[in-house]
Amino acid sequence: MIGRRLPRLILLCGLPGSGKTTLAKRLASEVPALRLCPDEWMAELGVDLFDEQFRDRLERVFRKHALDLLRIGQSVILEFGFWSRAERDEMRVAGRALGVSVELHYLAVPFDELVRRVDARHSEGMVGTVPITRELMTEYQRLFQAPGQDEVDLFDYSQP
Template sequence: MDSTVKPRLILLCGLPGAGKTTLAKRLAREIPAVRLCPDEWMADLGIDLFDEPTRDRLERRFWKHAQELLRLGQTVILEFGFWALSEREEKRVRARALGVPVELHYLAAPIDELCRRLEARHAKGEPGTVSISRELLEEYTKLFQAPDADELALFDAPPPGRRR
């Protein structure tokens, strides 16, 4: 790793089908960075992706690991979805306490497009995917707290020369 490049924390925020994994994989290759994706780990371990207690434990463990990696100078991408403002705020504040810049990438798409992407992804049998009905996705949109311009302004921009 180039010693002049400062490690950073990258948070990917969005509903299922918004493009978080696609962006995370590209960034992980280009930066390079360690990408932590609960869906993929749960699928690999044969855990139901809707098992929220296990997901919460895994995300807490990933966060501990991410902090260790950041202290060691490694950029980390957390692909958790970050539906709640409080989750995003906690990660931003804690990473900044480590002296690390924090990016928030909010990915959004209309519900029809999310449904189309999810159906296509599930039909291909991509790892870490499950069938998500339109009804469930509509319920998720009620729970999701999209970041507004004021919140987005609290985060760091990607370094010059790196595309989003």
Template sequence: MRLILLCGLPGSGKTTLAKALASTRPAIRLCPDEWLAALGVDLFDEPFRARLEAVFQQHAWALLAQGLTVVLENGFWSRAERKEVLRGGRALGAEVELRFLDVPIEELARRLEARARQPGAVLITRSMLEGYAALFEAPDAAELALFDPIRD
């Protein structure tokens, strides 16, 4: 059983990577953005997102307890959040992998601008992206070393 956390800002490729991972191994992929959209909830409704991510975490624990692999696309912006999920996964005996998608802000802005031209896309402006980047706590080498090695 393995828990794969995808860490990165909007536009970093979390969903693209999660879909690729789920297509090459048996894995359950949990994507907050897709669920929010499917439920008709504003993607920027932070209280609802927090509740949904808490439900996903509990669901991930149940799936891991059944020996399954789970991919969480929450973004994991804070060290505290990553530490909590690492501890929970390890308590279940799971390997826990952190994949940090470290993409320069210029590339993120370019991707988000291109995405915004797609039908039904949610607009994330450069200003919003810069605000998110200021809040984001990128994992350093010491933190990355706490997680299990990436298996492709």
């Protein structure tokens, strides 16, 4: 590809309030890349952000769409949170099978700051936000599998 950059698959990993959307918007402009954010689509469609079955179906569609876009040379940012290593591995392997660069951007933020941020964005009335209690964030933190260095080393680029 003379004069063109190879497409990039960028995975944003982190809990609510970690800054995924802020980073995704900046990267979408800089790369440039198409940004796929389930929360925004669900809010726009009027779907409850806690509807896990719908979210799972939407993320499956986004994964397929992302791979189709990568095949035609379009860089893509998946703003899913990627809470499990299995999810991250699946997309890394799929991207590599297409011959594209796969990046992991893990946004590690202290727990109390996450809680402060989700409280602030909800109280400010940001579109597409829902109240997330400290108790729910505690449960999310318990479910979240942070990437270790062994995993980070598998990506073409990763943001600490």
